[in-house]
């Protein structure tokens with residue numbers, strides 16, 4: 001156990017750490033936890049490529065950070081994770097200018113949207129939260145290996161407890177759509193992906209982590225209707241009320257995962273409250289479920305994801 005906990009903020013966990021000389025790529029950099037993550041990485045001296053789909057929001061977020069920290073080393077890159085062509089283009093543009101990356105923060109996400117499909121026809125939460133990031137990471141991996149030691153941080157959620165991954169119907173072609181179940185499946189995929197990625201990259205000096213940031217009031221709830229709050233309670237393993245964190249507290253576990261020396265020789269693990277999570281207990285709101293860290297499921301998801309994006313990744 002370190003000295004951090006659920007109340008720790010980004011400023012607490014980055015204290016005394018310099019990221020000078022490191023290049024960080026952060027998705028979902030136009031809102032919520034992503035903007036805060038970019039802010040702190042930049043303040044610690046990293047060069048940060050802020051990635052988001054909406055150019056106007058992205059520029060506004062960049063300007064906001066520059067107002068606070070003139071001289072921060074920021075770049076921007078547009079990418080829509082719900083379109084694999086856009087992901088390929090964005091990765092190619094980044095690689096054109098940067099041959100070495102040390103930190104990749106796969107933070108973007110969508111939650112509990114109605115049944116929507118990505119450009120290539122995948123269910124939106126699976127397509128955005130997992131598949132787009134899978135392809136983006138695979139394409140950037142050569143630069144991560146070149147820039148090693150490095151880390152990949154995948155934003156998961158305690159929402160992974162809502163559902164194990166459904167290999168038979170990842171995109172709700174054959175069953176009734178349940179928005180929370182789909183969110184849970186995508187967040188389980190984020191953990192399984194972290195396990196599979198760490199296994200493939202650890203010998204090359206790149207480690208991967210899954211993070212639950214906590215419950216934070218951000219734009220993530222934009223799709224939620226009144227009745228979705230009630231149905232959320234049915235999926236949660238406990239009826240204890242949610243305790244909310246501030247945005248700097250919410251982004252703290254991501255920043256800790258990306259920067260702490262404590263994790264220099266770790267990887268393929270799920271983190272929460274700036275700690276390595278314990279196995280989940282029946283009815284508990286913390287911890288990681290067995291099915292989300294199952295090595296065989298992680299391999300199965302890797303193969304499925306390669307097939308769906310139409311590209312194999314050998315590192």
Ligand SMILES: NC(=O)c1ccc[n+]([C@@H]2O[C@H](COP(=O)([O-])OP(=O)(O)OC[C@H]3O[C@@H](n4cnc5c(N)ncnc54)[C@H](OP(=O)(O)O)[C@@H]3O)[C@@H](O)[C@H]2O)c1
Nearest residue numbers: 028030031032033080081082108109157215216218219220
């Ligand atoms: N907030 C929480 O309580 C909580 C809890 C557990 C896990 N998380 C996870 O934390 C991460 C960050 O969430 P947040 O709370 O900061 O939410 P947020 O404020 O809604 O930010 C989400 C970011 O993802 C981007 N995004 C969504 N769809 C995208 C797409 N198709 N292509 C590219 N970017 C896309 C959004 O872009 P736009 O601005 O253009 O929409 C935004 O920048 C998510 O992965 C979420 O699942 C959050």
